[in-house]
Structure formats: C-alpha cells, structure tokens
Amino acid sequence: xxxxxxxxxxxALLETMAALEHPATLAELAASADVPKPTxxxxxxxxxxxxxxxxxxxxxxxxLAPRAVRLAFSILNNRPSSTIRHEILQxxxxxxxxxxxxxxxxxxxxxxxxxxESQWPLRITFQQGSRVPAYCSASGKLFMALMPPAKRDLxxxxxxxxxxxxxxxxxxxxxxxxxxxIRRDRYALDREEFMAGLVCLAVPIFQTxxxxxxCVAALxxxxxxxxxxxTEILTKLPVLQEAAETLAATLNE
Amino acid sequence: xxxxxxxxxxxALLETMAALEHPATLAELAASADVPKPTxxxxxxxxxxxxxxxxxxxxxxxxLAPRAVRLAFSILNNRPSSTIRHEILQxxxxxxxxxxxxxxxxxxxxxxxxxxESQWPLRITFQQGSRVPAYCSASGKLFMALMPPAKRDLxxxxxxxxxxxxxxxxxxxxxxxxxxxIRRDRYALDREEFMAGLVCLAVPIFQTxxxxxxCVAALxxxxxxxxxxxTEILTKLPVLQEAAETLAATLNE
DNA sequence: TTTAACGTTCCATTTTTTGGAATTTATGCT
DNA sequence: AGCATAAATTCCAAAAAATGGAACGTTAAA
Numbered sequence: 001x002x003x004x005x006x007x008x009x010x011x012a013l014l015e016t017m018a019a020l021e022h023p024a025t026l027a028e029l030a031a032s033a034d035v036p037k038p039t040x041x042x043x044x045x046x047x048x049x050x051x052x053x054x055x056x057x058x059x060x061x062x063x064l065a066p067r068a069v070r071l072a073f074s075i076l077n078n079r080p081s082s083t084i085r086h087e088i089l090q091x092x093x094x095x096x097x098x099x100x101x102x103x104x105x106x107x108x109x110x111x112x113x114x115x116x117e118s119q120w121p122l123r124i125t126f127q128q129g130s131r132v133p134a135y136c137s138a139s140g141k142l143f144m145a146l147m148p149p150a151k152r153d154l155x156x157x158x159x160x161x162x163x164x165x166x167x168x169x170x171x172x173x174x175x176x177x178x179x180x181x182i183r184r185d186r187y188a189l190d191r192e193e194f195m196a197g198l199v200c201l202a203v204p205i206f207q208t209x210x211x212x213x214x215c216v217a218a219l220x221x222x223x224x225x226x227x228x229x230x231t232e233i234l235t236k237l238p239v240l241q242e243a244a245e246t247l248a249a250t251l252n253e
Numbered sequence: 254x255x256x257x258x259x260x261x262x263x264x265a266l267l268e269t270m271a272a273l274e275h276p277a278t279l280a281e282l283a284a285s286a287d288v289p290k291p292t293x294x295x296x297x298x299x300x301x302x303x304x305x306x307x308x309x310x311x312x313x314x315x316x317l318a319p320r321a322v323r324l325a326f327s328i329l330n331n332r333p334s335s336t337i338r339h340e341i342l343q344x345x346x347x348x349x350x351x352x353x354x355x356x357x358x359x360x361x362x363x364x365x366x367x368x369x370e371s372q373w374p375l376r377i378t379f380q381q382g383s384r385v386p387a388y389c390s391a392s393g394k395l396f397m398a399l400m401p402p403a404k405r406d407l408x409x410x411x412x413x414x415x416x417x418x419x420x421x422x423x424x425x426x427x428x429x430x431x432x433x434x435i436r437r438d439r440y441a442l443d444r445e446e447f448m449a450g451l452v453c454l455a456v457p458i459f460q461t462x463x464x465x466x467x468c469v470a471a472l473x474x475x476x477x478x479x480x481x482x483x484t485e486i487l488t489k490l491p492v493l494q495e496a497a498e499t500l501a502a503t504l505n506e
Numbered sequence: 507t508t509t510a511a512c513g514t515t516c517c518a519t520t521t522t523t524t525g526g527a528a529t530t531t532a533t534g535c536t
Numbered sequence: 537a538g539c540a541t542a543a544a545t546t547c548c549a550a551a552a553a554a555t556g557g558a559a560c561g562t563t564a565a566a
Contacts (some may be wrong), residue, residue: 079360
C-alpha cells in the first residue's frame with residue numbers, strides 16, 4: 001500500500017495506532033515509524049490535542065481517543081458508494097461466472113476502475129488501474145459510439161489503429177460502421193480484437209444531469225472464447241443491463 | 254470541538270468527507286473549509302494518492318475510498334475503546350440474561366462489532382466474518398428504517414429478499430410498511446425471520462453531528478423463542494435503551 | 507457560440523517542520 | 537535512599553514544505 005508521506009504522516013500514525021494491540025510508548029512509536037523522538041513527540045502532541053489520541057492513566061503510553069471512534073463510525077455510516085459498486089460487480093460475477101469490470105474512458109484509453117475476477121482457473125487477470133486502447137475493447141467502442149460525434153472524431157484522430165490480433169479492426173470506416181450499430185444496440189462486443197481468445201461484452205452506465213444522458217462508465221464481462229463464444233456471451237446481456245441500472249442509481253441519487 | 258490545525262489539516266478534511274452525505278466537488282470543499290482552491294487541490298491529491306479518498310467515476314467529485322473503511326474497522330476493533338463498549342454489553346447480558354451484540358451496517362449486511370454470550374462470560378468475539386443480511390435481522394431493519402430514504406432504496410435494491418425461515422419477510426411492500434413502524438417506535442424485532450427459534454430485539458445508537466442525528470450502530474439481544482417470546486422480549490426494552498444511551502454518550506459527550 | 511465557473515499548474519514567499527544536542531524527568535537496581 | 541540509566545521533553549537554527557495569488561486550460565451552462 002502506498003506510504004503516507006508529507007503532510008499525511010501524522011495520519012499514518014493514526015493508522016498505526018489503530019492497528020496496535022496495546023498502547024505504545026513514545027520511544028516504541030518513534031522506533032517503529034523510524035523518526036527522531038522530538039518529531040514523534042510533536043506528532044503525538046498534535047493528535048492528543050486534537051482529541052484523536054489520549055494517554056493511558058500512567059501518562060506514558062498512547063491509545064486511541066473518543067474522537068477517533070467517532071470518526072470511524074462516521075466513515076462506516078457514510079460508506080462510500082464505491083464499495084457498494086464493488087458488491088454489485090461481485091453479484092454479476094456470481095451470476096454469469098466470468099470476470100467483470102467497471103471502466104471509464106480516459107483520452108484514447110479505457111481504464112479499469114474496479115474489477116472482480118471469476119473463480120475459474122483459466123481466466124484473464126487484469127488489475128485495477130490498467131489501461132487498454134479504446135478502439136479495440138468493448139467498453140472503449142461503447143464510449144466512442146455514445147459520445148458526441150465531434151468528440152468521437154477527436155478520439156479517433158488520436159488513436160493509431162494498430163493490429164493487435166487477427167480480428168483487430170484497423171480500418172476507420174469499418175470501425176465507424178460498427179460504432180453506429182453499437183449506438184443503436186446499446187451494447188458492444190470485443191471479438192478477440194485486443195487479445196486472441198478473449199471475448200468481451202460491455203453495456204453503458206448513464207448519468208442523467210437535467211435532461212441530458214451521458215455514458216460516464218461501462219460495465220463489462222470478459223471470458224475466454226472457449227467458454228463463451230460471441231453468441232453465447234450475449235445471453236448474459238440482461239444480467240449486465242440490470243446491474244448497469246443499479247450502478248447508475250449509485251451515481252445519480 | 255478542538256480545531257485541527259497545522260499538519261493535521263488534511264485529517265480534518267478526512268473528517269469532513271466522512272460526515273458528508275454526498276460526494277463533493279473541489280470548489281465546494283474549498284469553500285466549506287475556507288481555503289484557496291490550490292490548497293484544497295493539493296490536500297485532495299495527497300489523500301487520493303494515499304488511497305483514502307477517490308474520485309467518482311465522472312472524475313469531478315471526491316468520496317471515501319476503501320482504505321478509509323479499513324481504517325474505520327481498525328479503529329473500532331482497537332482495544333481501549335472496544336473494552337469500554339464490551340463492558341457495557343456485559344452489563345446488559347447480566348441484566349437480561351441473554352446474548353447481546355453490537356452491530357454496524359456494512360452494505361446490505363450487518364456485521365458484529367462485538368458480542369457477549371449469555372453462557373460464556375468475558376468472551377470477545379469480534380469476527381469480521383460473522384455477517385447477517387440486513388432485511389431479516391432486527392438491527393438490519395433498524396438501520397434501514399432510520400437511514401435517508403434514498404440510501405434505503407439503494408440498499409433494498411441490492412438485497413435479494415430470500416426466504417430463510419417461514420417468517421422471513423420477502424415482500425418488499427410488507428418490509429417497507431414494517432420499516433415505517435420501526436422508524437416510529439425506535440426499536441426493531443426479528444421474529445424468527447433469520448433463524449427458526451431465534452428472536453431478537455434491537456435499539457439504535459445515535460451519533461449527533463451538529464443538529465443531525467444518525468444511527469451509526471445498533472445494540473441487540475438475541476434469545477431462543479422458548480425462553481423469551483416476541484412479547485416477553487419487549488420487557489427488556491428499557492434495559493437496552495439505557496445501555497444504548499450510555500454507548501451513544503461515549504460517542505457524543 | 508459565448509460566457510462563466512471550475513479545475514489545474516506555476517512559483518516566489520512565507521511558514522512549518524525537522525532533528526541534533528542539551529535538559530529535565532522518571533525508572534530500575536543495589 | 538542513592539546512583540545509574542533510560543525515557544521524555546525543550547530549544548533553536550537549518551532545511552524543507554505548504555501556501556495562495558495569478559494565470560492558464562477545460563468543461564459545462566446559457
């Protein structure tokens with residue numbers, strides 16, 4: 001996990017204290033955080049003054065104070081909708097039995113916002129944060145199909161249509177024709193265009209602001225073609241669409 | 254309340270975010286914290302890089318991230334404060350003679366923060382794994398009844414109302430009607446809805462932020478219907494309510 | 507299309523933080 | 537009790553970091 005640096009170092013201390021089994025002394029904490037004692041002294045003093053930490057009755061050890069507990073309840077009470085989204089993804093994986101991911105468009109690439117892997121031994125493991133070119137992925141094509149044409153042309157202009165597999169669409173005219181279909185059907189397929197043996201089905205997640213609907217994210221499942229071919233994967237469309245509806249609700253509320 | 258200053262200002266921001274109902278934009282946060290936009294930009298960037306905050310899919314708003322939830326559980330699981338709560342639970346068990354537990358809502362499920370068994374005194378069983386669906390447990394229904402309707406709908410939408418016993422409420426309309434009663438009465442019953450032979454009574458623990466009260470945890474007792482039936486268990490209500498008051502006091506003082 | 511608001515970058519200035527050394531306080535041992 | 541030892545605290549000049557006004561892109565609303 002990313003280390004807390006700079007201004008956040010006292011926050012790292014709070015995290016350390018929360019993980020601790022027993023109250024600890026200044027010297028112990030200074031040693032474990034690898035900072036000089038005067039520094040730790042100041043940090044502890046600040047957190048104590050803030051009411052996040054308090055000293056044990058003997059005055060030599062530090063432990064969490066009520067304000068930290070209040071913060072914890074606040075966090076749980078306001079449980080980020082991202083966790084709710086993750087659960088929705090998990091449910092999709094349970095229902096379709098294949099890996100599922102939530103993506104957004106970032107320039108000419110699609111980035112994985114969240115991802116839940118299927119339990120099959122044979123599976124494609126992407127990780128959260130990884131990126132894939134838009135023109136050869138289901139979600140990417142979906143975004144392009146549903147965005148204003150001017151913007152789409154800009155994205156296309158910046159994309160070099162590189163051949164990644166035998167099925168990759170490298171002709172812009174062919175791609176545009178497919179985008180028109182996708183725009184009509186409201187789903188997109190990746191027919192082994194990015195990676196041989198990998199098929200993918202994506203549906204849009206719309207956000208409504210005022211009277212304008214825009215596709216802000218995409219929900220997709222990925223499967224080895226040996227388990228689900230292009231036709232079979234389409235049977236999962238209803239499940240995906242329903243989940244996308246639920247996901248949209250977490251965005252608009 | 255003591256103001257967080259100096260190095261702790263980003264921590265104050267985390268507290269603000271935890272208290273927020275909906276994800277907020279940079280401009281809103283800058284205004285509410287009364288700092289220039291570049292400063293807020295840096296703070297948010299630091300917390301985002303640390304994995305404590307993240308942006309909403311549209312990239313324009315910020316909300317809590319999984320690391321914040323982990324921190325919250327870590328704090329609640331921590332000894333000194335949990336010991337105080339545990340003692341209160343023990344007192345309840347002594348008074349009512351039945352098992353008692355403290356729960357928080359986590360998505361569509363209720364998780365046991367602490368539990369004291371009537372048979373085995375002095376036993377702490379914080380099992381991160383022991384979870385129960387919200388729709389068929391006393392505490393779960395309590396949480397749903399007392400949360401903002403929009404959030405409640407989101408939780409309901411995700412809950413599959415599965416029949417676990419003859420008494421499980423699987424009709425959403427019936428459930429909503431009961432939630433209205435619970436909201437009025439400030440207690441909830443589990444009438445053998447989760448497990449045959451097991452009845453349960455739950456009362457809310459409120460946290461007050463400003464003038465807003467929110468139910469952040471629930472205190473409940475469980476009993477075999479043979480020892481306490483639905484009517485008899487209600488005689489324990491005053492004991493529970495008093496203990497809940499005491500627990501709330503440790504949060505709000 | 508125009509306009510306004512929002513988000514982001516830049517950088518000289520100001521303000522903190524930092525940590526070695528010294529001082530004070532507490533603890534353990536005989 | 538008295539000494540030795542370790543921990544906690546204070547001090548302060550050097551070093552590092554945060555700050556925020558101004559300017560620049562970018563996105564959304566009229």
